[in-house]
Amino acid sequence: MRRRLINSTLAVVLVVIAVFGVSLVIVETRTISSSAQESVDSEALRLVSVVDSRTLANETINTQVLNEQIDPKRYARIAIPGRPVMELGVKPEGTVIKGTATGERGESVLVEEDRSTVTKEVGRTLLIIGAVALLAIVSAVLLAVRQANKLASPLTDLAETAERLGSGDPRPRHKRYGVPELDRVADVLDSSADRIGRMLTAERRLAADASHQLRTPLTALSMRLEEIALTDDLDTVKEEATIALTQVERLTDVVERLLTNSRDPRTGSAVVFSLDEVVKQQLEEWRPAYRSAGRAIVRSGKTGLKAVGTPGAVAQVLAALIENSLMHGGGTVAVRTRVTGNQAVVEVTDEGPGVPPDLGARIFERSISGRNSTGIGLAVARDLAEADGGRLEMLQQQPAVFALFLSREAGARRDPERTTTIR
Known part of the structure; x- marks a missing residue:
């Protein structure tokens, strides 16, 4: 493409130079020839006028006087009736430009100039026109190269961007070129890269969440x-x-x-459900694993609580907390239910070393883990809790205390707190 742009621009310039250059050469040649002829004719008229005026005044007419009236490069022949013919300058050889004039008393003047002076002037003019044409060609080539680079380089970049998108690299380049049409294409490619990046991120996140959950x-x-x-x-x-x-x-x-x-992390089917049933299900599910590890899991706190949410999602959140305590905690794990304001709270704690101080609030970030684990469980659990309008927080680092806050049913019972232990 770059070569085609340069060749096309150069062809246009050459055509323009050929058309206008030839016309200019013809016009200038004719102008120079006409000007030389007019100059010779004018000089002949001037000489005959001088001769006529001196003859009328009976003044001396000789070559010394007339030499002052003629260009030294020209030849003049003056004929006065009754006098010898006078010649001024050197008679040129070859092609000449002639100019003649006749006075009132029969005087005749012939002025000649070698045509080589006209040829030299035409040559100088042609040289100037050629230099200007050459300068125009060089300028056109430079301009064509610049324009070709300005157009070809962005197209190459855009092709590379499209190829990267096709190969699975969705990073946008955010590069613009100052050409509206090309910038529009770059905007579309960057928007496509953002969409593809979000789609790939969502797919990778779904795969990671699925493998973990x-x-x-x-x-x-x-x-x-x-x-x-x-x-x-x-x-x-x-x-x-x-x-x-x-x-x-x-x-x-x-x-x-x-x-x-x-598809949409905020779409849920929140209902009023029994928090006891979900907690009981999780205790029964995890009891064999804790028993195999020689540890106990304890249930305490208020019973008969109702909460608003999705039972399956709440079960997954509790499962993530209980599994986290099994893998990273120690001693007895306590699951405690309580009420604070208009919220039902489920706390999970253990007797282990807790969360390392360098993690802190980052414990809920993806790929953040205190040990060799995926670092996905708590992040997914928080997303699930927030999707149901609740929240998951770490209340204490050492020992670790995690709490799930859920909205309560408006008419929830306020039963006295009692403790149940399952081993």
Whole structure:
């Protein structure tokens, strides 16, 4: 493209120079020739006028007097009746320019000039025109190269940007070129890059969340199926199968919840539900894992609480907190329910070392973890809580105390606080 732009611009300039240059040469040549002829004719008239005036005044007429009236480069022949012919200058050889004039008393004057003077003048004019044409060509080439670079380089950049987008690199370049049409294309590509970047981020986030959130119910389901495989008691099989079906339902709910959040994290189906049932479900689900680790999980606080939210999402939040205490905490894990204002609060704490001081409030950021874990669980839990209009906070670092705040039903009962322990 760059070469085509340069060639086209140069072709236009050459055509213009050829048309106007030839015309200018013809006009200048004729002008110089006419001017030389007029000059010779004018000099002949002037000489005959001088001769005529001196003859009328009976003044001396000789070559010395007339030499002062003629250009030294020219030749003049003066004929006066009754006198010898006078010649001034050197008679030129070859082609000449002639000028003649006749006086009132029969005097005749012939002035000649070598045409080489006209040829030299025409040559100088042609040289000037050629220099101007050459300068115009050089300027045109430089301008064409500049314009070609100005147009070709942005197109190359835009092609590279489009190629990067196609190869999965959605970073916008935010580069503009001062050409409205090209800048418009750059704006569209940058907007597309932003959209593709958001889509890729959402897909990666969904994949990471799914791998993390599905791990717990799949592990619980696997444990129930192992219990079924190891027992011959029909009642035990039925009981474990019922629990396994519950796990399958929860697994389905987790998948639906993840898909819903990937489309719009604020879309939820909040209802009034029993907080006791969700807490009880989580305690029963995590009891085997804690028992295997030689640890206990304790339930305390107010019972009979109602909360507004999505039971599946609340269960996932509690599962993330309980799993976090199992992996990073120590000793007994306490799940406590309480009321503050018009909110129901579920606290999860343990007797471990707590959250490292350097993490602090960053514990809820993605990929932030105190140990070798994904750092996704608490971030997803906070997103789920906020999607239901609640919030998840860390109330204390050492030992770690996490609290889930949910809106209460307007007519929630105010039962006295009592404690239940499950080991």
